[in-house]
Amino acid sequence: MAVLAIKGGKKTRESLFPKHPIIGDEEKKQVLEVLESGNISTFIASPGENFLGGKKIKEFEEKFSKKIGTKFGVAFNSASSALHAAVVAVGVKPGEEIIVPPTTFTSTATCALMHNAIPVFCDVKEDIYCIDPNKIEKLITPLTKAIIPVHLFGHPCDIDEIITIAEKHKLKVIEDCAQALGAEYKDKTVGTFGDCSIFSFQESKTIMTGEGGMLLTDSEEIANIARMVRNHGEVILPTMKQRSYRTEFLGWGYRMTELEAALGIAQIEKLDTLNAQRITLGNFLSDEINKISGMSHVKYDNVKHVYWMFGFTYDEKIIGIPRNLFCDALRQEGIPCFAGYVEPLHLNPIYTEKRAFAFKHYEGNAKYGKGVCPIAENLHEKLLINTIICRPPATIDDMKDVIRAIHKIIDNKGELLK
Secondary structure (H helix, E strand, O other): OOOOHHHOOOOOOOOOOOOOOOOOHHHHHHHHHHHHHOOOOOOOOOOHHHHHOOHHHHHHHHHHHHHHOOOEEEEEOOHHHHHHHHHHHOOOOOOOEEEEOOOOOOHHHHHHHHOOOEEEEOOEOOOOOOEOHHHOHHHOOOOEEEEOOEOHHHOOOOHHHHHHHHHHHOOEEEEEOOOOOOOEEOOEEOOOOOOEEEEEOEOOOOOOOEOOEEEEEOOHHHHHHHHHHHEOOEOOOOOOOOOOOOEOOOOOEOOOOHHHHHHHHHHHOOHHHHHHHHHHHHHHHHHHHOOOOOEEOOOOOOEEOOOOOEEEEEOHHHHOOOHHHHHHHHHHOOOOOEEOOOOOHHHOHHHHOOOOHHHHHOOOOOOOOOOOOHHHHHHHHHHEEEEOOOOOOOOHHHHHHHHHHHHHHHHOHHHHOO
16 A cells, blocks of 8 residues: 555655646747847837738738638737627627636636626536537527637537527627637537637647737638727728828727747647647546546547646545545645636626626626536536646656556545545
């Protein structure tokens, strides 16, 4: 019997997992080109062409939209900014509703509040943690304007079912692909199904620019409005002889810099390789986790799961160890993990106490608080465990340490529970 680290024994793993992200000579070369050019932002008050962004920004937009498979790409300083712009660009009006899942990062919902619209929370599926299409229609009201489905942890949601519902009710669809770069649903890349989509390049993502995001669309109108949102609401046309400084509607300073775009250009060439490595690591963990009674990881057969994060379901009745105690023990063994994900958003005070200005003149009946999305609540409180180590430069040997640590804890649960 091994002594658990939480009880003073030796850790399964003494060393930290390999550092992410990976920065190579390609990134350094791209950034150095920008520094040597002296053009760092390039959104300048000169003839209109430059007001759409500089050389690197345009190159990144073009390469990324081509890679995913859309006509237009609009770069932003974050995916949160891109989400806000998407809400404006698809025509959501203040007081209208957007249906979103509660198991996601806060921006998926606050992007509605930023435009004085209202997020309505739809519960998730227990197996893949994504929004449940079967529960969407009952939430649709005359105020509903859009749906923001999230491809969570790198696993695509049931996007075709959601598109069918949206078309039936004439709703817009904004795909949140922040965690699903390169994922596929029925052999089609996520981000190409809805009216527009957003992606994240925050430092933890598969390809990164430090901070940054992108809005993709096949609609020239949506792309043009998104460009105006990121540029303080000003009209932007390549034919303009000089900047107008005329604000058409409320906009913000959501622009990406040339330095960030330069990183993105180098990183995008590595996306397929990075995803292939994540899939190898994720599939190994999935196979091993599913051999353990009381643990399960689900991946649908019709998707390409790119494992931005590895989440699995934990049944403490079968395993015999409270989930939070299990996670404490696993961390002590040197394996980063956490119980649940973010607290389901519908439980956050900004909604339960209606702290946002958007609620002041809202005439609908969106519900928040305990019991609104019971599956999401149960996942967070009892069932879900997550780890973000399923990424290069980690190796299969690193993943074996995860499995060894899990088995060590289960094999010594009597000691743990003393």
